[in-house]
Amino acid sequence: MNCEVCGEADSMPYTCSRCGETYCVSHRLPEYHECTGLAVDKANREMLRAEGEEVPWFEKGSGKALTEDSATASRNSKMDLWPDKILLLLIISIATLGAGYFTLSLIGVIQ
Numbered sequence: 001m002n003c004e005v006c007g008e009a010d011s012m013p014y015t016c017s018r019c020g021e022t023y024c025v026s027h028r029l030p031e032y033h034e035c036t037g038l039a040v041d042k043a044n045r046e047m048l049r050a051e052g053e054e055v056p057w058f059e060k061g062s063g064k065a066l067t068e069d070s071a072t073a074s075r076n077s078k079m080d081l082w083p084d085k086i087l088l089l090l091i092i093s094i095a096t097l098g099a100g101y102f103t104l105s106l107i108g109v110i111q
Contacts, residue, residue: 001013004027006024008024014028017037018035018036018041
């Protein structure tokens with residue numbers, strides 16, 4: 001099948017869940033193929049905001065993000081994990097130092 005944007009024949013085409021069209025790897029994300037479904041979703045969210053309604057960040061029940069930009073969502077999810085990674089590295093570092101100190105004390109290098 002050929003990509004709707006570039007016309008490239010792809011052995012593994014992607015069908016957009018928002019607009020239903022077929023795309024190559026480079027154009028599979030709604031942001032990369034000027035998705036009409038994404039534009040409609042954005043307009044609906046803006047209309048709800050203009051009416052004063054609260055617009056959720058996630059679709060209820062699915063956990064699927066309702067962000068305008070998947071790169072922003074990816075960055076945000078990585079930032080959420082950042083403190084956990086630092087804590088894990090700190091624990092591993094302390095454990096490694098402790099094991100090294102214990103080993104040195106066993107062989108008599110440290111009294």
